[in-house]
Amino acid sequence: MTDANNPLGNIYISHRAIATIACQSALESYGVVGLAAKNFAEGITQAIVKDPLAGVEVNFTGSEIKIDLYIIIEYGTRIKSVASSVGDSVRYQVEKATGLPVLQVNVHVRGLRISNPD
Secondary structure (H helix, E strand, C coil), rough: CCEEEEEEEEECCCCCHHHHHHHHHHHCCCCEEECCCCCCCHHHHHHHCCCCCCCCEEECCEEEEEEEEEEEEECCCCHHHHHHHHHHHHHHHHHHCCCCEEEEEEEEEEEEEECCCC
C-alpha cells in the first residue's frame, strides 16, 4: 500500500485498487481482447478461481508505481501500436486517479486472438 499525508489525515491506496484502474483502462483500449495469466501457475489458478485482475501486476518503489500488464491482442492489429497505446492509456488513467507518478508500464503481449470473421 502507498499512502499520502495531508492536514485532514492519511490516504492509503492498495495494490488492488491500482490494478483495477489499470485493468479497466487496458480493456477499454483499441485492439485489446483480454488479459492473460503471467505464468502457467497463475493460468491454472485463473481456471479454478476467476480473478478479474489476473494479468496485472503492481509494484511500489517509494512513491512511484511500476505496472506489468499481460494482454491478448486482436489478430490483424499492429502489435507495437496497440501495446504503446495501452501503456500510455494505463499510465494516464492511474496518474489521473491516484495523483502518484507512474515510473513504468510494461506491456507483455501473451497472444493473439482472431475475432469472428463475419
